[in-house]
Every structure is written in C-alpha cells, then in structure tokens.
C-alpha cells in the first residue's frame with residue numbers, strides 16, 4: 001500500500017497533491033442524498049438467439065427492468081435521515097487495475113454517508129482473495145484521503161479476477177452473510193461483471209439479502225454495448241499511451257532510421273490501439289478485428305507490413321511507427337488454432353515441457369517455426385478465462401523479427417533496393433495503468449460510485465451501474481442501471497440464423513465496429529498515415545485549462561466530428577489561423593496548410609458546425 005506516499009503527506013508531488021483536491025463533478029440527479037427511481041421496460045438480452053440459454057441460467061435475475069435515476073421530487077431529499085436506514089456495503093476490485101478505480105470507492109463512500117452517516121463501507125483487501133477470506137478495511141474519509149483521483153488500485157489491491165468456482169462463490173456468500181452486507185459492489189470488466197451476475201443469481205437463490213452491483217472499470221474499453229458507452233480507465237490509458245506513441249513518432253522522423261513496433265494492451269479487442277491511432281496518427285495499425293475478418297495468415301500480415309516499408313522506402317523514408325494490439329496474435333487464424341491446442345493441453349494438466357511433443361503435426365510445425373522466446377511465452381499458464389497470457393507474448397518482437405527476415409529476402413531477390421530495415425520494439429502496457437486518471441475518468445468513476453449506492457438502496461441486484469450521454473458535459477449525463485443478464489450472449493458454432501448457441505452465457509468483449517464511423521474515418525486516412533507522416537502530438541493529460549475535458553475520440557465521433565472536444569477544435573483552428581487569414585479561398589487554405597495537417601482534417605474543420613459559430617475562423 002501507498003499510504004506513506006499518499007497525496008496528503010509532504011512526500012507527495014505537487015501535481016499529486018493538487019489532484020487530491022479535485023472535486024469530481026456530478027450530474028444533477030446525483031447531487032442530493034436521494035434519487036427518484038424510475039422503472040422502465042423489462043429486458044431480454046442483446047443476443048436474441050442466446051436469450052433462452054441466458055433465461056435458463058439466470059431464472060431469478062433474468063428479464064429485470066431497466067432503471068433510471070432522476071433528481072428527487074422537491075422536498076424529498078430533505079426528508080429526515082432517520083427514514084433512510086443505514087446501509088452496509090462491501091466493495092472489491094475484481095478486475096485489473098485501471099485509472100479511476102479509487103474514485104468508484106470514493107463516490108460510493110460519499111453517497112453512503114449522505115444516505116445515512118451510520119452506514120458502513122468495507123473494502124476487501126487483496127481483491128477477490130480478500131473477499132473469499134473476509135479480509136476487510138473499513139473505508140473512511142481518512143483512509144480515502146491519499147487515494148482521491150489517484151491511479152492504480154493500491155488502496156485495496158487486487159488478486160485473481162475471478163468469483164466463479166462453487167468454492168469461490170460459497171466463500172463470497174459466506175463473507176456477505178458474515179458482514180451482514182446489504183450490498184456488494186464488484187469493480188471490473190467483462191469477466192468480473194459476468195461473475196457478478198452469477199453471484200447475484202446464487203445469492204437470490206440462497207435467500208441471501210446482499211444485492212450485487214457491477215461497475216464497468218477496465219482499461220480495455222471492451223465492455224461496450226447499448227447500455228455501456230465506455231469503461232473507467234480507458235480514456236486515461238489511451239491518453240498516456242498516445243503521448244508515448246507520438247513521442248516515438250517524432251523520434252522516428254527525427255533520426256529517420258528506425259521502425260518502432262509498439263504493442264498496446266486491450267486483450268481480445270483492439271480498442272486501445274484504435275483510439276491511440278486516432279489520437280497520434282502512426283504510420284500503420286494492424287487491428288485484430290481486421291485480421292480475423294480477412295483471415296490473414298501470419299505471413300500475409302508480415303507481407304502487408306513489408307509492402308508498407310517498401311512503399312515508404314520509395315519516398316526515401318526509412319523510419320515509421322506501427323501499432324498492434326496485444327490480442328493480434330490470437331486473431332491470426334493459424335496462431336489461434338495453435339493457442340487453442342495449447343489451451344487443451346493446459347486443461348488436461350499436461351506438463352509444459354511435454355506440450356510441444358503433444359501438438360498435432362501442423363501445430364508442431366508452426367510452433368517450431370516460431371522464435372524460441374515466442375514458444376516459451378505461448379506455453380505460459382493461462383488467464384482465468386482460459387485465454388493465453390497476451391500481455392506476456394512479445395508479438396511486436398515476433399513481427400519485427402519476421403519483417404526483418406522478409407526484407408532481407410526481398411533484398412536478396414532484388415525486389416527491395418532501399419536501406420537496411422531496423423526496428424525497435426516497445427510494449428506500452430503496464431506503464432499506463434497506474435497513471436493519474438483524467439478528469440473524465442475521475443468524474444465518471446465518482447458518479448458510478450454514487451449510482452451503485454442508489455442501486456443497493458433501491459434493492460437492485462444483478463445490475464450494472466451505467467451513465468449515458470458521456471460525450472456531453474457532466475450536467476447532461478443520464479444515470480441508470482441495466483440488468484447484467486441483458487448484456488449477455490452465448491458463443492455459437494456457426495454464424496447466421498442456423499447458429500447453435502454453445503457455452504455459458506457471459507458478457508463478452510465487444511470488438512471494434514468495422515462498420516462504424518470511427519473505423520471508416522481511420523480507414524479513409526490509412527494511406528495518408530502510411531506515407532505522409534501526419535503525426536499528431538496530443539501531449540500529456542491536461543487536468544486544467546484547454547484540453548482538460550477532452551474525451552476519447554471514439555466516444556465523441558458518432559455525434560461530433562473527429563476533433564471531438566470544442567476546446568481542442570478552437571486550439572486547432574488557432575493554429576490554422578496563424579497560417580491563413582479568415583475569408584481566404586478553400587484552395588489557398590488547403591495549399592497553405594497541407595504540410596501541417598491532412599486535407600481530410602481541413603475539410604473536417606471547414607464543415608464543422610462550430611466553424612459557423614466562430615465568425616473569426618470562418619473560411620469560404
């Protein structure tokens with residue numbers, strides 16, 4: 001734990017101390033001690049084909065109604081606190097650390113105390129292991145002081161992201177009973193919230209009064225559906241990584257001699273890499289979703305990268321930046337099949353040393369083809385969801401290694417006549433998870449903490465706290481609760497109407513929408529990114545002043561333009577204005593700034609509605 005270095009001590013840095021003083025903003029409905037609870041329609045699931053399976057697996061919690069939280073009726077908030085009995089709540093960090101997680105606990109604490117000062121909040125020390133073993137820390141204002149608006153999960157720590165086996169579920173239930181909890185708040189991503197749904201169902205079936213509430217906190221940004229717009233931590237992690245990526249872009253173009261291969265976290269979906277590409281404009285992005293859709297083999301991916309290197313060499317460019325998500329390796333069909341075979345061997349308890357000899361002939365051949373470091377990493381023990389340990393597989397090094405071999409081959413065959421290809425590899429993963437959270441993540445998490453309390457007070461179980469309209473300012477946010485079962489789907493063998501649902505219902509990670517506006521935008525820019533080096537410098541996270549309210553581009557893009565935030569657009573326009581005078585022709589504008597930004601960006605700026613509202617900036 002970090003107590004000695006907390007923001008309240010003199011050892012804390014000035015920014016750390018200043019951040020501890022930031023008071024997160026709350027939407028109007030959460031500003032009092034009570035809320036008005038409005039019940040909506042009963043829910044099914046986002047997966048119509050799997051609905052029966054979900055209903056069968058969750059007989060007591062399936063089909064619950066949507067709930068919205070509104071500002072209380074006049075006077076209701078002033079009702080005597082005695083009318084609101086004290087509430088006992090436990091909170092556990094179940095998922096991986098993600099910036100903003102501490103503010104969920106803070107928001108929950110403040111809402112709980114406003115509800116009734118005699119309410120109690122327990123944090124489970126050491127994540128789910130602490131929950132099973134009933135190891136608690138009572139959360140008070142004093143305890144929270146050093147953790148407000150701070151990164152990491154070190155207030156309580158975390159362990160395995162799992163409440164799944166019957167032993168684990170029974171231990172969690174025993175703790176709930178032992179502490180006489182009215183509510184248990186589970187903080188995490190897709191896996192943790194699937195487990196939360198199962199625990200809620202089990203507690204109802206066993207007449208345990210504890211209400212289970214899930215909170216969407218995950219840097220991966222893959223817990224995304226019609227109820228959840230984004231997860232806490234995604235914004236911060238993308239901003240930190242985008243700054244690092246843009247730094248290496250400028251490093252690359254300065255020396256003109258290295259290709260930087262950068263792997264980013266995100267597991268099965270490529271949201272982090274995708275958002276970072278929109279923020280920093282690297283030369284290439286290889287997304288898992290695209291590779292899986294086109295069924296690109298490993299060598300096809302390598303050839304694609306080599307073609308890019310070659311096209312750049314024709315322009316005398318021998319540097320570049322390439323982003324990949326950590327899940328790319330699993331998206332390549334033959335690598336996926338190999339990983340599946342290894343997974344079966346793990347599940348059959350085959351010793352690791354014997355695994356290579358137990359692979360099928362084709363998988364063994366592929367395994368032998370791979371460099372030794374990748375072979376060792378592929379055999380590591382699995383994650384709690386039986387997937388490979390993606391953070392430990394140096395896919396960027398594998399790609400760099402194979403690209404170099406292919407470029408040497410092309411040189412020998414006379415197909416490539418440029419300078420020698422050189423690479424530098426990075427994994428930007430763990431560096432970002434402990435970052436000071438952005439204002440957006442601070443506000444969002446704090447609001448979700450409040451909503452969790454109101455859900456427990458309303459007696460909701462098997463629900464997730466949600467906020468809609470996140471792209472808008474906080475006063476326009478809409479607070480709600482959605483049944484966890486409504487977000488579930490069931491994996492199937494085949495695609496299409498004849499598909500047979502198999503496996504356990506769960507909340508699955510959402511991939512990048514390859515038909516969405518954000519993807520269309522990035523694809524439209526792909527060849528310009530590849531060849532023109534339109535690197536963008538988002539800079540470090542801003543906590544005050546211009547840019548401090550910037551949101552993820554992918555969150556804002558559906559309704560606004562690419563630049564998203566109004567302040568960012570003003571800054572951008574200011575930069576443009578130093579080069580051309582208002583009222584100049586479209587062609588002059590394009591020509592004058594074409595070296596600075598791409599034509600698509602210019603057109604975006606010119607057609608943005610804000611442009612018309614800012615006469616000074618208006619271009620004809």
Ligand SMILES: O=P(O)(O)OC[C@H]1O[C@](O)(CO)[C@@H](O)[C@@H]1O
Nearest residue numbers: 096219220265266267326390391
């Ligand atoms: O902290 P650990 O256990 O190494 O987990 C790493 C994993 O957690 C995440 O950071 C978040 O799910 C993944 O992107 C990564 O694969």
